[in-house]
Amino acid sequence: MRTFVLEMPDDVTDALRVPQPEQQDRLRQELAVRLYQKRLLFLGKASELAGMSKWAFHVLLGNEEVARTYDSEELAEDLTTLERLP
Numbered sequence: 001m002r003t004f005v006l007e008m009p010d011d012v013t014d015a016l017r018v019p020q021p022e023q024q025d026r027l028r029q030e031l032a033v034r035l036y037q038k039r040l041l042f043l044g045k046a047s048e049l050a051g052m053s054k055w056a057f058h059v060l061l062g063n064e065e066v067a068r069t070y071d072s073e074e075l076a077e078d079l080t081t082l083e084r085l086p
Contacts, residue, residue, distance in 0.1 A: 042074045
């Protein structure tokens with residue numbers, strides 16, 4: 001696993017309208033939603049980034065009014081995943 005560190009100035013994190021203990025999870029979810037919305041990540045990887053099940057991530061996308069997409073690339077990824085299952 002690669003570690004990606006995002007440094008933020010204290011005044012920016014202090015300005016976030018999210019309680020400090022929830023900031024890291026919330027920022028991961030926000031990033032995952034936007035990367036999915038811009039079609040830079042497929043649903044499975046976006047939900048993984050968000051630290052959520054696919055179902056919970058679907059709910060989050062609905063709450064954020066983000067349209068879901070499913071294209072041939074995602075189908076291929078899902079089929080590859082299924083082939084790896086015992």
